[in-house]
Amino acid sequence: MTGTAVEPVGVEPVVSVEPVVSVEPVEPVVMDVMGSMPSPTDRQRAAGRLQLAALAPRVAPVAPAHLRALPVAAPLGDLLPGGGLARGATVAIDGPLAPALSLQLLAAASAGGEWVAVVEPDDRPGDFGALAAAEAGVALERCAVVRRVTRDRWPVVVSALLEGARLVIAPVPQRLRHADARRLVARARERQGILVVVGSGWPAEAALRIHGQASRWHGLEAGEGLLVHRDLLIEIDSKQGHRRTWCAQAS
Numbered sequence: 162m163t164g165t166a167v168e169p170v171g172v173e174p175v176v177s178v179e180p181v182v183s184v185e186p187v188e189p190v191v192m193d194v195m196g197s198m199p200s201p202t203d204r205q206r207a208a209g210r211l212q213l214a215a216l217a218p219r220v221a222p223v224a225p226a227h228l229r230a231l232p233v234a235a236p237l238g239d240l241l242p243g244g245g246l247a248r249g250a251t252v253a254i255d256g257p258l259a260p261a262l263s264l265q266l267l268a269a270a271s272a273g274g275e276w277v278a279v280v281e282p283d284d285r286p287g288d289f290g291a292l293a294a295a296e297a298g299v300a301l302e303r304c305a306v307v308r309r310v311t312r313d314r315w316p317v318v319v320s321a322l323l324e325g326a327r328l329v330i331a332p333v334p335q336r337l338r339h340a341d342a343r344r345l346v347a348r349a350r351e352r353q354g355i356l357v358v359v360g361s362g363w364p365a366e367a368a369l370r371i372h373g374q375a376s377r378w379h380g381l382e383a384g385e386g387l388l389v390h391r392d393l394l395i396e397i398d399s400k401q402g403h404r405r406t407w408c409a410q411a412s
Contacts, residue, residue: 231328231355233269236393236408237262241369242401245269248327249350250368252357258373258393259359261297263330266357268298275327276303280318282332283309316341323354333360372396 230245238244246252246266254262270277277299279289289306305326310318312334322329323345342365349356358367374394380387396405 231270231273231275233266237265237371237395238269240395240397240404240406240408242399246328246355247368248353248355250355251346251349251366252355252369252371253363253367254357254359254371254373255361256373258376258395262371262373262395263357263359264294264297264299266328266355267294267304267330268300270328270355271300271303272298274303276305276325277328278305278307278322278326278330280310280315280322280329280331281306281308282315282334283311285332288332312336316345319345319356320348323348323352323356326354328355328357330357330359333358333362335362337362337364339364368399370398372398 230243230247232238232245233241246269252266267277267279281287281289286309291301294304295301305322307318307322315331315334315337319329319331329349342363345356346365346367348354372395374396376391376393378388378391380390390409392407392409394405394407396403
């Protein structure tokens with residue numbers, strides 16, 4: 162039997178080729194004998210300061226509008242901490258000048274586009290005069306007046322007004338309960354409104370207390386002339402301390 166000759170098949174050897182990876186040289190971190198990192202050079206410090214300066218405007222906090230203070234015009238604003246009233250604060254005003262100072266605060270808020278409100282007690286009808294308010298700079302189209310408010314309804318009315326008005330002026334009723342006053346302070350803080358209570362006897366805390374003590378007019382010399390201006394004696398108690406000063410106000 163004759164066989165068929167089979168030629169051997171040649172097999173190429175498989176060669177494994179490792180990929181060539183280019184490795185960038187890394188500068189060694191040199192540490193001193195105590196194992197601490199080396200201090201940066203002046204050039205590195207300058208570069209770092211430039212980077213921080215460029216980043217600062219992008220991460221700077223911006224206070225929302227409801228957290229910014231309500232500015233008050235001079236002369237009263239010059240005496241207030243920060244030149245205005247903090248939103249969410251309770252302000253107590255008393256003394257003979259309390260009505261005039263209250264109108265200045267109403268004018269400051271309404272002129273800035275805010276809604277304001279006035280509570281008029283039932284035992285003092287007509288206490289709020291629209292003509293005097295307009296002459297003081299109050300924007301009457303943004304001023305709500307609630308008249309004939311009884312003593313037992315006073316806390317409820319003030320609380321409701323704080324829901325929608327930025328600043329509420331309310332004369333303090335007699336025998337106001339401390340618990341009711343504290344609830345109104347908390348409501349003003351919660352709603353970021355400004356509660357201005359007028360008159361003595363406010364039983365709760367107040368971030369700012371303004372005492373309008375007295376005034377003196379100038380301009381009438383020897384019984385004749387024109388009233389030019391008057392000086393107001395104002396005392397202010399706040400967290401920043403106590404201030405007592407005369408300030409000029411145009412007639």
